[in-house]
Amino acid sequence: MAKNIHADQRFITGLVNNDTAVINEIYKRCAGKVKSWITFNNGTEDDAGDIFQEALMDIYRQAKYKSLELTCPFEPYILLICKRKWLNEIKKRSILPVTNNEDDLLHIGEDTFANADELEKQEAQSKLFLKAFEKxxxxxxxxxxxxxxxxxxxxxxxxxxxxxxxxxxxxxxxxxxxxxxxxxxxxxxx
Structure with a gap:
């Protein structure tokens, strides 16, 4: 079955080609959201910066060595990776067994894209809810x-x-x- 490559594939290409404009756009669009989510979930701004960097590096490696093809928007995709990384980090710090090893985290299957799409829907619903709540x-x-x-x-x-x-x-x-x-x-x- 042919995959529908998402228009946001340009972010992946930009990362691989070290395109400064594209990388800046990724930071502008996503870094703030990652920072708020991680600080809201017991992390610091430094933690958020580290996790965001690691996620970008993971995506870069997936794109460069495994021909990553996006079938969903980039933003919920990177947010999902950051959330998974942070949840693992919390488990490590509290010395709980970590469920995902690095390979699991990097295994980018259709479920990850489905989760990212789901995340985007949830964000849209949250915005609707907040707009209504304000009224x-x-x-x-x-x-x-x-x-x-x-x-x-x-x-x-x-x-x-x-x-x-x-x-x-x-x-x-x-x-x-x-x-x-x-x-x-x-x-x-x-």
């Missing part, structure tokens, strides 16, 4: 934010100074409003 009233934002922290509902009710029954009813109303906004945004964008 909610302050009380709803507060209730949903608290509920998403994973606290027990009784604790959330106490923190917000309301009864457990009121919180459940209000949360369900807020979630219904949020879903309506998301659905109306989706139809607007189609």
């Amino acid at each position: 909610l009233g302050e009380r709803c934002k507060e209730i949903i934010s608290w509920s998403m922290k994973g606290e027990a509902q009784e604790k959330v009710a106490e923190a917000l100074g309301v009864t457990y029954g009121y919180l459940r009813k209000k949360k369900s109303e807020c979630m219904a409003s949020l879903i309506k906004i998301v659905q109306s945004n989706q139809t607007e964008e189609q």
Whole structure:
């Protein structure tokens, strides 16, 4: 079956040819996202820089020696590689058994591309959710934010100074409003 090579293959070609403009574009588009994700997940900015560099080197080696062909967008692809590398790094640091060895990490199969596509869909959904969330009233934002922290509902009710029954009813109303906004945004964008 013929692969559909993605237009972002130009990033791979740029890396292999050491094209400064393309490499700068990769940094502009992806480095910030990798940095926020890693710092949000117990890493430092230095960790993020190291992981990003390693991911670029891995992609470079795959492209140069194994003719890597992208079948999905570059950005979610490199983000996925960085996430896998960082999760491995966390496991190493906490002396837990590391599930992927270097070869597993570099094995770029169709599942990686599918995961990268999935990641891109999730990002699009997150943006939709955040846009909708911003349109909610302050009380709803507060209730949903608290509920998403994973606290027990009784604790959330106490923190917000309301009864457990009121919180459940209000949360369900807020979630219904949020879903309506998301659905109306989706139809607007189609």
